[in-house]
Amino acid sequence: MTSAPASPQKFAVIGLGSMGLGMALSLLRAGHEVTGYDVSAAATEAFVADGGATAGSAADAAGNADAVLSVVVNAAQTEALLFGPNGIAEVMPEGAVFLSSATMDPDVARRLAARLEAMGRLYLDAPISGGPLRSAKGELTVMASGSPAAFERARPCLDAIALKVYELGDAAGAGAAFKMINQLLAGVHIAAACEAVAFAARQGLDLGKVYEVITASAGNSWMFGDRVPHILDGDYRPKSAVDIFVKDLGIVQDMARTAKFPVPLSAAALQMFLAAAGSGMGREDDASLARVYAALAGVDLPGHPA
Amino acid sequence: MTSAPASPQKFAVIGLGSMGLGMALSLLRAGHEVTGYDVSAAATEAFVADGGATAGSAADAAGNADAVLSVVVNAAQTEALLFGPNGIAEVMPEGAVFLSSATMDPDVARRLAARLEAMGRLYLDAPISGGPLRSAKGELTVMASGSPAAFERARPCLDAIALKVYELGDAAGAGAAFKMINQLLAGVHIAAACEAVAFAARQGLDLGKVYEVITASAGNSWMFGDRVPHILDGDYRPKSAVDIFVKDLGIVQDMARTAKFPVPLSAAALQMFLAAAGSGMGREDDASLARVYAALAGVDLPGHPA
Incomplete structure (x- = not known):
């Protein structure tokens, strides 16, 4: 059932594979405004066909987002997305939150978080568990850690994608x-x-x-x-x-x-x-x-x- | 609840550790006549204190049993019990069944079964799963294999000790x-x-x-x-x-x-x-x-x- 949330938000979902697509659609279904982006045009088209919006680049998608949900494959892609050429860290609104779902070494999660937080954006270490089916239903499990501010800003996103959110600590690294x-x-x-x-x-x-x-x-x-x-x-x-x-x-x-x-x-x-x-x-x-x-x-x- | 079975049988239980004691007591509770034996006098006394009968040796316990339940530790003890000095194979009544519960190499189970069957007794390869608590309640799982005759003769014993009996083949070895x-x-x-x-x-x-x-x-x-x-x-x-x-x-x-x-x-x-x-x-x-x-x-x- 689709129903508008108390305060619909602007989300960007980067990475529209089977997991990311399900998460993006769960956010749409919850009444939020969702811009999806994937380096694969075919993946982006699948999201658009299901009613989503898209943009010319990850940076364009993230530019006015309350939260950016990163569903890329690994730490290297996460780092490139944030800080590589045309990276999103600089264009994300100040105070917006980056939710990182890729499985990675906790030390890398801590490093990425520190760098992003130094720029005035929030970082939630948020690896996920559950396959494409649970992703499509908005019933993932999230193993999350981060600052209270990051949790607060990420809450509407977490509510839409997850059945269970474990809060595992007040800094990035524990989730990973x-x-x-x-x-x-x-x-x-x-x-x-x-x-x-x-x-x-x-x-x-x-x-x-x-x-x-x-x-x-x-x-x-x-x-x-x-x-x-x-x-x-x-x-x-x-x-x-x-x-x-x-x-x-x-x-x-x-x-x-x-x-x-x-x-x-x-x-x-x-x-x-x-x-x-x-x-x-x-x-x-x-x-x-x-x-x-x-x-x-x-x-x-x-x-x-x- | 204790209730006499349709046809109470004579059982011997050899090995009265925490698993064997529970099995022996489950057989008693089901109304059968049970003689227990353990090389440890203390273990034997525990069974007697709970209402069981005992004998001077494993052979004495097995001499008139319909079924002998072996709850010893390993293959070597099983072989010694059957075929060692004062072994029970020769004194078990013809057509009686030996239920072997020790975890062992399937090849050894096959060898022991062949030797016992050549003497006109039945062998059920019957390893168990479940701890002392389930043993005491008569709620073990048995992974059994053996001839139809062995299964038939062992049935009243299996009924009393197990909640679930997997029938895994018509010869010893599969259970192991x-x-x-x-x-x-x-x-x-x-x-x-x-x-x-x-x-x-x-x-x-x-x-x-x-x-x-x-x-x-x-x-x-x-x-x-x-x-x-x-x-x-x-x-x-x-x-x-x-x-x-x-x-x-x-x-x-x-x-x-x-x-x-x-x-x-x-x-x-x-x-x-x-x-x-x-x-x-x-x-x-x-x-x-x-x-x-x-x-x-x-x-x-x-x-x-x-």
């Missing part, structure tokens, strides 16, 4: 760190699920029964329940791609090395994601790790004979 | 293999949970918030939800000991090596369980892996300053 802990676990659990299912296939077990038994047992994980059906269906079209965890477990490794903290589980998982990416599956579904194990051991998987 | 797949995942997830929580502590995050956020996110696992509270409470009294996964992930490694199947996640997890055991924590709670990570990186955990 919580997201990295989640990604550490998620990445390890995907690799473990693929190791277990391919090993079960090697043992000659009925994989449908494995799914039934494990999802009801102490060996279960959220990722096991979510990803193993892809293996059972032999369907490796990317719901979430291998390359995402190559990136995110890479960030975990970098953080851990800086902190002199050994992370052998995450390190082993990253090697398997790298093996999948190196085998040409980087843009396919992350359950493809099962195919790497199967290939290494000459094991049949559904739809994928050895 | 399913249990090993569960243990592979459970072990990796415990190690991952400890890695993530200690790393979160290293990042200065509020661990209570980490628990709240992760258990509601895609990084969750059954083990994360179950074990992390031990870390938050600084309570490492053994609900499930480190040594159990030293054993079970060791079996996974042996199986995988035999099968020429690489299991890098399980291998990394085993190293962390070995580090915990080697640090003197083998008989403490398996969440102790968090203390190993914390010690390696000089990180404070609740109740355990670095």
